[in-house]
Amino acid sequence: MTLHVILKFPVDYTIAGGTTDTITEHQELCEAKNRLIWGHSSNKSTSLVSEVNRNRLKAQISNGENTYSFFLANNKGKRELYVGKMNTIYRKGEILTGSPLIDYIPSYYASSVGTATDKNNILVDVSTFFRIDEKYLINITLESTGTKVGTVENRTSVFLVNIDEELEKLLIDLLTNLESNFQYQVEQVEVPATVTVVDQPRNKPPKTTVGGTSSYKRDAKTAKTAIVSAQYLCEIDPSHKDFISRITKENYVEAHHLIPMEFQYDFPQSIDVEANIVSLCASCHKKLHHATFTDIQPLVEKLYDDRVDRLDDCGISISKTDLLEYYK
Structure with a gap:
């Protein structure tokens, strides 16, 4: 089955002088540039997505398979689900300071990407970013166990997942219509x-x-x-x-x-x-x-x-x- 990624995160992100709305920052950039690179950070030192799975995702995209990154937001205790069609995925350090790719990263953390202070373990590159009903979490399952993502309760912030035919049809319709x-x-x-x-x-x-x-x-x-x-x-x-x-x-x-x-x-x-x-x-x-x-x-x-x-x-x-x- 086609592999996809789901990222979990809080909507409010702490920055110098206060907080920023992560969703708004990323959504506005994607609407302005028709492309978005989302950096995902974690306290873990690992890449969160192994090289084997990164290469698998890239191969799917290269072969023309619709590959998605889902973004599961915690908005003051309420779950919100967003999705982007993936262009590629980067490991930490793969995007260098001064790269033209920085233009597709929100300004509140773009300057740190590629530097010693970069906290992003992975960065996903998507051509769309829009919200779907969080009920579709039941249509997304962990590839490793087949468990529905909506029922998983742990602190892991990145999941490798598969989606069912119903959700795939919805996404194709939303992307083409x-x-x-x-x-x-x-x-x-x-x-x-x-x-x-x-x-x-x-x-x-x-x-x-x-x-x-x-x-x-x-x-x-x-x-x-x-x-x-x-x-x-x-x-x-x-x-x-x-x-x-x-x-x-x-x-x-x-x-x-x-x-x-x-x-x-x-x-x-x-x-x-x-x-x-x-x-x-x-x-x-x-x-x-x-x-x-x-x-x-x-x-x-x-x-x-x-x-x-x-x-x-x-x-x-x-x-x-x-x-x-x-x-x-």
Whole structure:
């Protein structure tokens, strides 16, 4: 079976002058550079992953096998699970001071990598970094014993693991389907139950690459804020209530950019703002993407009338006619 790695760590990491959020530091770097090198430290003097297993992981990657590094975070007693598709793995001392690879390591410890003060036993190089439901820990087993990782209770911070077909299919879908990945991340991200949205211009988002496809970055937290503001209701018809989400425990809805993000280049300001994001039931969302223009037109016109003033407040100027052109 294909070998993968899982790393355990606390979210809050002590640095000079206080603490930093490990997840945020790594996630933002990966989003900015489409690549991340995660250094994992331990009090142990060993490499944590033997040379034999490092070579095995590298061989899998070279042969085109999807190989993953899972990151199991302890966030104030709550478990959070993240995953990255691996490019390679490095032993301690393999990345030298001044190496261009340092650019892919978070700044709060990048300067120590390759020096005598480097505490990282291993470093994993990944091309993606995103959160998945921690329930999938039951789909990850220790290679040595077959024990489900979610049931293992010891202080070891690195495990060599295998994953089952269900999790493999999920990861392939999230890596190859940008829309599926985005909606999944929106479900996972947490925002307060009560939010206040201030509609104002924001800078254009950067472009990011996922699964080899480049697109303007959509912020899952902004989308979730729009959904919470809509009280998890469909903004085309509030009576549309399909089912209760297992993750949010609320009516399941999806985030839809009224002005599609692929047209961000037409606007000087960001269109990834709450004013441009509507909460829709799955059926209405699919209709806007797949129905005939005759069916789409009245829905878009309604949403435009509801949002035009808010869009103006965000510095986004568009006529109803021009918006409809995007849906033809």
